[in-house]
Amino acid sequence: xxxxxxxxxxxxxxxxxxxxxxxxxxxxxxxxxxxxxxxxxxxxxxxxxxxxxxxxxxxxxxxxxxxxxxxxxxxxxxxxxxxxxxxxxxxxxxxxxxxxxxxxxxxxxxxxxxxxxxxxxxxxxxxxxxxxxxxxxxxxxxxxxxxxxxxxxxxxxxxxxxxxxxxxxxxxxxxxxxxxxxxxxxxxxx
Numbered sequence: 001x002x003x004x005x006x007x008x009x010x011x012x013x014x015x016x017x018x019x020x021x022x023x024x025x026x027x028x029x030x031x032x033x034x035x036x037x038x039x040x041x042x043x044x045x046x047x048x049x050x051x052x053x054x055x056x057x058x059x060x061x062x063x064x065x066x067x068x069x070x071x072x073x074x075x076x077x078x079x080x081x082x083x084x085x086x087x088x089x090x091x092x093x094x095x096x097x098x099x100x101x102x103x104x105x106x107x108x109x110x111x112x113x114x115x116x117x118x119x120x121x122x123x124x125x126x127x128x129x130x131x132x133x134x135x136x137x138x139x140x141x142x143x144x145x146x147x148x149x150x151x152x153x154x155x156x157x158x159x160x161x162x163x164x165x166x167x168x169x170x171x172x173x174x175x176x177x178x179x180x181x182x183x184x185x186x187x188x189x190x
Contacts, residue, residue: 020077
């Protein structure tokens with residue numbers, strides 16, 4: 001990085017800070033994609049994370065003797081990168097969640113409204129502290145969650161809900177294949 005050698009110390013410090021924000025943000029996304037089982041995405045993100053980290057740490061190591069400010073830029077970039085990574089992940093809203101709702105009053109109305117939004121909803125009757133309740137289960141994309149919860153609460157303001165991330169699910173696997181597979185495909189060959 002010869003172009004940084006001729007720059008004032010504050011330009012190098014800003015470069016270290018920004019590259020550290022970038023690599024930690026990528027690292028946060030990589031960690032979440034690993035947890036969600038997204039192999040290809042996590043490998044790609046890991047490559048760029050380490051590439052950018054190497055650039056940042058090389059600037060710190062080569063210049064820390066002359067300017068200890070680089071160390072603070074490195075640490076500050078790490079701290080800021082965590083916040084940026086979390087916000088970025090929330091914005092992208094990757095993955096699915098399962099929503100469990102307990103409706104003491106208008107559960108059928110909630111379920112109907114969610115089904116009108118093309119959501120798969122499963123209901124159970126239950127017994128709460130103050131009488132019968134309707135339990136509503138739903139699996140949805142995280143990016144749709146806020147809108148669907150708003151619809152549910154509009155239909156029953158007394159609704160109680162919990163949201164949990166989904167590690168894996170089989171939604172979409174019940175779609176029939178366009179052609180025969182396995183040993184049946186071998187027998188159909190001409």
